[in-house]
Amino acid sequence: MTTRNGMKRRNIGAHISVRDLCHRYRRHEELALSGISFEIKPCESIALVGRSGCGKSTLLHILAGLMSPTSGSVRIDGALVSGPSPDRIVMFQQPHLLPWMSVAQNVGLGLKFAGEARHERDEKVKELLRLVDLDGFGARNVQELSGGQQQRVALARSLATHPEVLLLDEPFSALDPVTRRSLQRDVRRIALDGGITLVVVTHDIAEAVAMADRAFIMAPNPGRLAEILKFDADLLAGTDREREMFVSAKAQLESAFERTYGRGSAAAAD
Ligand code: ADP
Ligand code: MG
Numbered sequence: 635m636t637t638r639n640g641m642k643r644r645n646i647g648a649h650i651s652v653r654d655l656c657h658r659y660r661r662h663e664e665l666a667l668s669g670i671s672f673e674i675k676p677c678e679s680i681a682l683v684g685r686s687g688c689g690k691s692t693l694l695h696i697l698a699g700l701m702s703p704t705s706g707s708v709r710i711d712g713a714l715v716s717g718p719s720p721d722r723i724v725m726f727q728q729p730h731l732l733p734w735m736s737v738a739q740n741v742g743l744g745l746k747f748a749g750e751a752r753h754e755r756d757e758k759v760k761e762l763l764r765l766v767d768l769d770g771f772g773a774r775n776v777q778e779l780s781g782g783q784q785q786r787v788a789l790a791r792s793l794a795t796h797p798e799v800l801l802l803d804e805p806f807s808a809l810d811p812v813t814r815r816s817l818q819r820d821v822r823r824i825a826l827d828g829g830i831t832l833v834v835v836t837h838d839i840a841e842a843v844a845m846a847d848r849a850f851i852m853a854p855n856p857g858r859l860a861e862i863l864k865f866d867a868d869l870l871a872g873t874d875r876e877r878e879m880f881v882s883a884k885a886q887l888e889s890a891f892e893r894t895y896g897r898g899s900a901a902a903a904d
Pocket of ligand 1: 659660666684685686687688689690691692693857
């Protein structure tokens, strides 16, 4: 089956199950995470929200398998996560592109490592560039691109290996608001179309509402889940009704944020 973007649908999304997760970076130090349990359904999109230092990145890195928790478990479709995998890709605030390579070479890097033949790689790279709205940019030097375009290249590179889970650590926080909004929308659409489970770390309330089905609000010292909020609406299409629902979902999340962090904290959240 192919999606309307032409990308082959291979995934049905992964189910993530987290049980009693605790993490301590060093012996005798405070717990960075404590007693975290939750389930994420296939193709669901979750925003991890909370003030700096509450353990969002730590949790994301554990979900990716980049770090082992001190105790507790992460299972993806029932299998214990014990290390990194191309099925679970992390995108960071910086796109981390290789400046001496073209856009197409950067996007095709994972395919090259996977041993794909040149011809197939070129075809896939073209398709990926179309998907992230960078059609015709393949031969360009990555340094000539804007921050938003570079993040799109990083996104295309992340999607090349058909990840089942995309983990985003404040990926758009260095971008201007307009660029940021278009990337939020595009990533959400691509994930829905491609059957990808999304986890987005953000301290921006509007970003959480725009991208997620549910928000997990985290509290600090030790990092833990304070509240889970479900958004009712699909907020992508931008009709008047949806704009209203967006405003109301944002207000709900702001209230939840203030229950955890105190009055006035949501306004200062970003
Ligand atoms: P967030 O992403 O929400 O800002 P982090 O997950 O980065 O929070 O950090 C959570 C806590 O763990 C903080 O107290 C931070 O100082 C600590 N921490 C993060 N990374 C390390 C590390 N590599 N070594 C020791 N402590 C760390
Ligand atoms: Mg962080």
